[in-house]
Amino acid sequence: MNKGELTRQRIIATAAPLFNQRGFDGCSMQDVMEAAHLEKGGIYRHFSSKEELAAECFQFSLAKAMRSRSGEVDHIPNAVEQLRYLVHRFVSASSPVPGGCPLMNTAIDADDGNAHLRRLALQGLRDWRDRLIQVVDGGIARGEIRDGTDSVRIANTMVALLEGSLMISRMEGSTRALDDAKASFEAVLGEIAADRGELNH
Amino acid sequence: MNKGELTRQRIIATAAPLFNQRGFDGCSMQDVMEAAHLEKGGIYRHFSSKEELAAECFQFSLAKAMRSRSGEVDHIPNAVEQLRYLVHRFVSASSPVPGGCPLMNTAIDADDGNAHLRRLALQGLRDWRDRLIQVVDGGIARGEIRDGTDSVRIANTMVALLEGSLMISRMEGSTRALDDAKASFEAVLGEIAADRGELNH
Numbered sequence: 275m276n277k278g279e280l281t282r283q284r285i286i287a288t289a290a291p292l293f294n295q296r297g298f299d300g301c302s303m304q305d306v307m308e309a310a311h312l313e314k315g316g317i318y319r320h321f322s323s324k325e326e327l328a329a330e331c332f333q334f335s336l337a338k339a340m341r342s343r344s345g346e347v348d349h350i351p352n353a354v355e356q357l358r359y360l361v362h363r364f365v366s367a368s369s370p371v372p373g374g375c376p377l378m379n380t381a382i383d384a385d386d387g388n389a390h391l392r393r394l395a396l397q398g399l400r401d402w403r404d405r406l407i408q409v410v411d412g413g414i415a416r417g418e419i420r421d422g423t424d425s426v427r428i429a430n431t432m433v434a435l436l437e438g439s440l441m442i443s444r445m446e447g448s449t450r451a452l453d454d455a456k457a458s459f460e461a462v463l464g465e466i467a468a469d470r471g472e473l474n475h
Numbered sequence: 476m477n478k479g480e481l482t483r484q485r486i487i488a489t490a491a492p493l494f495n496q497r498g499f500d501g502c503s504m505q506d507v508m509e510a511a512h513l514e515k516g517g518i519y520r521h522f523s524s525k526e527e528l529a530a531e532c533f534q535f536s537l538a539k540a541m542r543s544r545s546g547e548v549d550h551i552p553n554a555v556e557q558l559r560y561l562v563h564r565f566v567s568a569s570s571p572v573p574g575g576c577p578l579m580n581t582a583i584d585a586d587d588g589n590a591h592l593r594r595l596a597l598q599g600l601r602d603w604r605d606r607l608i609q610v611v612d613g614g615i616a617r618g619e620i621r622d623g624t625d626s627v628r629i630a631n632t633m634v635a636l637l638e639g640s641l642m643i644s645r646m647e648g649s650t651r652a653l654d655d656a657k658a659s660f661e662a663v664l665g666e667i668a669a670d671r672g673e674l675n676h
Contacts, residue, residue, distance in 0.1 A: 295587035373587055386574055426651075431655055434638075435639055438637070442631060451631045
């Protein structure tokens with residue numbers, strides 16, 4: 275990495291929590307400039323616009339959140355256990371970036387606003403859901419999850435429950451809603467887990 | 476209502492969707508002024524600050540959403556059916572105010588920002604959840620819901636699932652995630668519904 279690229283990365287790492295906490299309209303280039311100890315020209319040498327910087331920051335924050343939430347899921351052999359583990363990871367490390375979930379923040383911030391950020395958030399949602407769908411479909415193929423389980427429904431349910439309970443938990447300053455989501459997801463897992471009888475076929 | 480009060484109500488009704496769609500920072504008094512066809516002084520005669528107007532708008536939007544989501548729930552005798560009905564209402568009329576759920580929007584918008592709006596959002600969450608807790612506790616008392624059911628958990632789960640799936644549905648421009656939430660909530664209802672045997676005791 276040359277010096278220019280290092281500065282660019284440093285600006286992104288500094289600005290990402292600001293955008294995640296304050297939203298696109300609530301965070302000015304002036305705020306970023308001050309936090310990064312740069313002149314205004316210094317930022318515009320690296321980013322053509324606030325929109326470009328905000329987009330890079332969203333990708334940076336989302337990647338960080340997804341890494342933290344995935345943990346070591348690939349080392350777990352059973353699909354039902356993988357889903358349980360992913361819920362546990364989310365609940366115990368819900369906001370690896372200051373300001374809460376970058377996906378939810380950007381989705382709500384951009385849903386009636388910035389079209390580029392909205393597209394990136396939608397892509398982030400789809401990538402996350404696709405990984406969950408793969409876990410469920412893998413489980414069906416290996417007989418760990420009941421045949422005929424709607425993997426899209428399970429993935430949507432998991433994302434909705436986790437994001438919604440994170441919103442409540444952040445409002446209340448308590449992990450109670452996240453813990454409740456984890457407990458309630460057991461009902462969904464109980465419904466889709468193949469029973470021993472089926473596994474022994 | 477005198478003329479002043481009528482004008483005040485008209486400004487709130489006009490500004491509420493703007494704040495709900497754009498957030499506190501994304502909506503200026505200039506925007507409200509233009510939408511309401513008023514001079515700037517005309518707004519400040521009725522509201523001392525943008526914060527006061529935004530707070531009134533949030534209360535207005537939330538009350539509208541809660542009325543629409545409650546529907547005729549009080550006419551339904553069984554608690555399990557009441558919960559099912561409330562999920563159905565939310566799914567079929569998810570955004571009675573343009574811009575999505577005022578509670579989620581304000582929660583996300585204000586979680587690192589405006590303290591007064593944050594308190595109002597938290598109160599709105601608690602009121603909604605208290606009503607759900609009452610439904611569950613009533614169901615336990617009448618033997619429709621299993622003894623020992625954690626009513627706070629059920630209420631948190633319902634709010635999280637509905638708000639999270641509304642977020643996904645709005646991102647995708649599709650009701651799929653809301654329909655999935657409704658289907659998945661059946662697993663939770665199945666877990667808490669008292670079985671006929673218990674009812675016949």
